[in-house]
Amino acid sequence: DVLTFKKLKISGYVQARYTYLDATPPASQFFVRRARLKADYQGDWSRFMLQIDATGGVDFIRDAEATISEPWSGKQYLSVTAGLHKVPFGLEGPVSSVDREFPERTRMTRSFFPGERDRGVKAAFQYKFLRAYAAVYDGNFTQMTGYTTKDNDTEKDVLIKLREDVRD
DSSP states (O other): OHHHHHTEEEEEEEEEEEEEEOSSSOEEEEEEEEEEEEEEEEOSSEEEEEEEETTSOSOOEEEEEEEEEOOSSSSOOEEEEEEEEEOOOTTTTTSOTTTSSSSSOOHHHHHHSTTSEEEEEEEEEEETTEEEEEEEEOSOOBOSSTTTOOOSSSOOEEEEEEEEOOOO
């Protein structure tokens, strides 16, 4: 069905790097810093997203999430997302590297949120200029083998966030 394919978006990017070390003997190399492939299906009241890291490491699943949005208002003011996804904390954490001024996150963000993602469920609510998030996560902040790492305790991280939605 043509309509189904219009709702499916496949995207990706490659970030290559070259390093040169002036040593004896000189060492230089090309390597792939990041290689991502993303499939995103956006339905009328649901969204499914899978993003993989194609650099060949063990942590090849970056995001795997399913979102259900309330269909009755037509504007999707309330949504619930479950799976492995970015933790909605701070201004820098949830923003894609495509939309940030610098592709790398700051050292502080990487220290507090290694891997930037965790498994859990989050609810998002928007009303006019106000956005609210409530989330429950495992608390492991998956950095390696995020899709297979077991939760190391029974405690969960709870996050509640209120913010003003400012549009340019």
